[in-house]
Amino acid sequence: MGLFNIFNVAGSGMSAQTVRLNTVASNMANAEVVSGSEDGAYRARQPVFSAVMQAMGNNHATVPVEVNGVVESQAPINKQYSPAHPEADSDGYIYTSNVNMVEEMANMISASRSYQSNVEVANTSKQLLIETLRLGQ
């Protein structure tokens, strides 16, 4: 029955968007983290989505989504001169994260909207299935 596959698809969409929301939360929580070296500074994380292509031949109408991995942003790390800071290196510099707050907020809104549309799809399909089960009663 085709409608049952929709639950897999919508579920995969919801879990992918949850991963995206999780990375946004981590990025925002670590936005102000200060480090004493450039390598130790926090870099923004982003998930990579990809479509799951199923084998040809059988019914390949459904294409779930999966998270292929989480990559770190390559944007430059902020370097500040702050000799009084306890984390400052020998030259008096501290390194803050490269998280872009505006980008993260936009990402968060986009992820929550996508999550909502997946929930709606799952709900509608559930209703249709229940009505199909009641056929002829």
Add this chain to the structure above:
Amino acid sequence: MPTSIDRVFGVHAEALQLRARRGELIASNLANADTPNYKARDLAFRHALDNAQSATAMKSTHASHISHANAAGATSTLYRVPGQSSLDGNTVDTQLETTKFSENAVRYQTTLRFLNGKISGLMKAIKGE
């Protein structure tokens, strides 16, 4: 009145399957709304229904034959023409897909209503009320 009880449901049995398939396709589009290089797909419904009714499916005579894509509407699945292009190669328009999904759901319910009507008509005839 149809002569065979198999034909009592007419076009609606196939239409219901095709509606379910279209729902799957649109749900996939919505799940992949943020996937780079994903291309939105939809069902050419009239073409799919014509194909389903003509019923000229190829028969496989051996177990190791590559199965002809005989799932309902498999040959009528087409890529959607994007309204506006995006940098990441994704062609899903979430608003469009949401409205198409709800339209499809309403049409699915319509088909269910027709089927229910046929069934209750049959029941009346059987019971002789």
